[in-house]
Amino acid sequence: MATSQSLRDNPRLDRWLRFEPDRTIRVATGKVELGQGILTALAQIAAEELDLRLDQVRVMSGNSLEGPGEGYTASSWSVEHSGGAIRAVSAEVRALALTRAALRLNAAPEELSVLAGEFVRGGLATGLDYWDVAPEIDLSAEATDAVAPKPVAEHRIVGRAIPRLDLPAKLTGTGFIQDIVMPGMLHARPVRQPRRGARLRALDDEAVRRAAGDEVMIVRRADFVAIAGEDETAVRKAAAKAADIAVWETRRELRAEQASPAWLAAQPSHDRRIGDPAAAGDAHRVSMRFSRPFLSHGSIAPSCALALWQDARLTVWSHAQGMHPLRANIAATLGLSIDKVACHHVQGAGCYGHNGADDAALDAALAAMELPGRPIRLCWTRADEFSYEPLSSAMEVEVHATVGEDGRPVGWTTEIWSAAHGQRPGVGGAYLLAAEALETPPPERKPFDIPEERGGGATRNGIPLYDIATKGIDFHLIHDVPVRTSSLRGLGATLNVFAIEALVDELAARAGADPLAYRLSLLSDPRARAVLERAAALARWSERGPGGTGRGLGLGLARYKNSSAYAAVVAAVEVDEAVRVTDVWCAVDAGLVINPDGVANQVEGNIVQAVSWALIEEMRFDASGPAGVDWKSYPVIRFNDIPEIHVELVEASAHDPLGVGECAGGPAAAAIGNAVAHALGVRIRDMPMTRDRVVAALMDT
Structure with missing residues (x-):
């Protein structure tokens, strides 16, 4: 054991x-x-x-x-x-x-x-x-x-x-950190430094107080600014005014093209080979290139934290994803002994990955230390969340298969261009956002991605599960991107699986084989075969019709991180300019399942998020920064667009439990991509698969 x-x-x-x-x-x-x-x-x-x-x-x-x-x-x-x-x-x-x-x-x-x-x-x-x-x-x-x-x-x-x-409290309005009320509590909002190195030259405090319409306090420490007060509406008005009139020495400016995966892939990179050496020769080499844009976490509620500085001790309540790391990071940033800091988790309204929660915790701590003895509830705005949280990096992936005489791959390389996916505070020198505004900002750092022994970051699931003699990754880690990037559910696995499974479908077509049968011919892992066969049976794969009719059925398969749960997904789509996913069938092997409903709920949610990424989500840039600052400019999937989802857990209780929460995302995106290719007779290689991309693909045929 x-x-x-x-x-x-x-x-x-x-x-x-x-x-x-x-x-x-x-x-x-x-x-x-x-x-x-x-x-x-x-x-x-x-x-x-x-x-x-x-x-x-x-x-x-x-x-x-x-x-x-x-x-x-x-x-x-x-x-x-x-x-x-x-x-x-x-x-x-x-x-x-x-x-x-x-x-x-x-x-x-x-x-x-x-x-x-x-x-x-x-x-x-x-x-x-x-x-x-x-x-x-x-x-x-x-x-x-x-x-x-x-x-x-x-x-x-x-x-x-x-x-x-945890549901009863959430259903009665007391389950989230945003619901907490403490005696003597003050509300606070940050006025964000627009970029690293920006210096606050002027702020008209009286204009800010007039805009509030009630008493507020302006907290300043170096270039960190926050507005605090007893009335949350007054604080919100004052913070909005301060953000409008603050004069900064330098401001962040982005260009629209910097949001493009192609722009990112053209930047200087640190390159390395992972896995087997590349297969010799390229006489029968087949390659395809794919991309996905920068993505936001799209957390339902903006980041929030509470902090209290009392008797030379700092207590922080946060919905961040690691209280021990948060404690260490806040203590180091503020120059406090770690025994003077305590961090306690309170649930927030959803985030799988590194959003603004850790940063809001430091914001609250800074405000609390300037206002001792009063609990500070600091909440970001929706625009703050979209503008200043770390984004999931845009990526380009080119998959290369060296194919034998029998039409099956004998060598495989997944070539990946991406910024880092693992910059949680304290990891590889990463830090909390407001540290940039303090008297001694942390030094510039080169991004550090998650190593392969921890599952990989951009490289996650970059090596196929299939039986191929030589398998490797050529990784191009992009260092200089104009926005923070970090972890979002699945990290690089979503695009890597999307690309791998697309090329497997293309290889099957070149070999004149059914995509299911072709995959099974490449699989010796009995657990992988079992989920693939079960998902296909659930979807009645044998009744799959011909391609090019506007209706499609596609497959996707992966074992998350090649070490956690197995998931096979079949997606059905209808395409008439826009893509509509109608049904998704998923079979999962998670080993010993602790709570079947919990696992099914996680898989369903992961599939919903994958549909949203595959069809809708994309963060764009303008001169002021990320351009998607509300739900209109950064849309996510709506309830009426969610397909029928059918999840079955394959019996595997003889095996140890396997991590399951992110296992279906890559296979679901891949299944949708393959279903769209089946429906159209032409493949769309870039996510999201929007109406414009569908129309362009059809016009090129």
């Missing part, structure tokens, strides 16, 4: 589990709830291994003082890493408790069982429970990870569809 990385990093039992006086057990995790249902799944794991009812488990998430440090909640690792640690710790603590109870009862541990935390012997209650023997268990000891968890056949909670524990 492999030890979870999270358990290796946090080996003490008491970092994970504590017996509470109210006869519940507190389970701690460094991973946080982002809408993926992780708190419910982790509670199920603990309750299962400890033989408790679910209501006897309390999950503490994202507490930088008491909980385990598990880095960022990212890369679909929460169940694999945190869940693995909680499973191991819970199994070990149960065994320790049974040993103590057996001593008290003059019994052998194997004579006892546990029912809802009570020890049972021969089917009869013993009068002892966990909390009676808890004082005799040394939870300060390190986990041995030597106790085997329950076999699957004995599961009674894991594998069940348990309603999400």
Whole structure:
């Protein structure tokens, strides 16, 4: 049984589990709830291994003082890493408790069982429970990870569809950080430095106060500015006025062409080869080039944070995805000892990736330190979120296959041009945004992308899953882009899978083979074959009609990061100038599934987001910066455009749980691209596949 990385990093039992006086057990995790249902799944794991009812488990998430440090909640690792640690710790603590109870009862541990935390012997209650023997268990000891968890056949909670524990609060208006109200709280808005190195030359404070229509405070530290006050409307008006009239020494100016993937790919890059050396010779080489634009996270609510500076201690409440990294980054930025900073997670209204949450936390902390003793609730505007959050990098990908005499690839190279996808604060020298406005800004840095052993950034899923003799990546990391780029759900996997699966379809056509049969001929992995065959059966692939009729059916397949969950997707589209996705069928192998509803919900949401990226989303630039600053100028998919989605989880409970939250995005985008090619008889190689691109493709035929 492999030890979870999270358990290796946090080996003490008491970092994970504590017996509470109210006869519940507190389970701690460094991973946080982002809408993926992780708190419910982790509670199920603990309750299962400890033989408790679910209501006897309390999950503490994202507490930088008491909980385990598990880095960022990212890369679909929460169940694999945190869940693995909680499973191991819970199994070990149960065994320790049974040993103590057996001593008290003059019994052998194997004579006892546990029912809802009570020890049972021969089917009869013993009068002892966990909390009676808890004082005799040394939870300060390190986990041995030597106790085997329950076999699957004995599961009674894991594998069940348990309603999400976080939903009641959200449905009653108290579940999000934006809902928090504290006594004496002030509202705040930042007035953002327009670019790195900009210096504030003038700000008419009186004009700002007049615009507010109520009392406001203007907070300034070096070139950081925020407006604070008791009335949120007044603060909003004052901040808008300040942004209009502030005179900066330099301002950011972008050009429209800098948003183009082609512009990005033409910039200087750091180049390297990953994987096998390129196959020799190119006599039968087939190549195709694809692109996707810069993307916004499109978070439903703008970033928000609360902070309190009191008694020389800073407390921050944030919906960022890693409280231990946030604590370290804020402490370093503000020159505080880390023991003077505490960060606590409060759920926000959705983000898979690095949006403005971390940056808003530093904004709130800066304002709080200038206004001690008052809780500061600092909220970005919608325009702030679109303008200043990190974007997901535009990309170009060219896939090259060296094809043998039998029409099957013997060599493969995925060539990738992209800026970094992994610039979370504290990673590779990245920092929080407002640090640029302080007295000593952080030094300029070269972007650092996520290494392959962590799943890769731009290179994620760049190596095909198929049986090909030589497989590699030529990676061109672009250093100098005019906007911040960082993580967004799936990172580079979406375009990489889109491109790989498109070329596989083209190779099948060149070989005169059905796309499904051709893929199966290249696959020896039985789990990959199983999801592919199941998705095809769900979609009735055998009834697929001829191409070029305006209706299409397409396939996409990948194993996320080539190490997490498998997903195969079939998409049905109708194309009449614009593309409409009508149905999506998806089969997923996630290993042992903790909560089937939770997994299905994640897969469905990932597919919806992939449809939006494939057909609609694109961030453009103008002179002032990103041009999409509202839902009209940066549209996302609407409810009436969501297709019928059918998800089936392939039975694989004999295998360990696999990360699932991002597994369907690349295959879904690829399936849509292949379906459009089937419908039109011509392939669109650039996302989003807009009406203009459809019309242009048709005119070229």
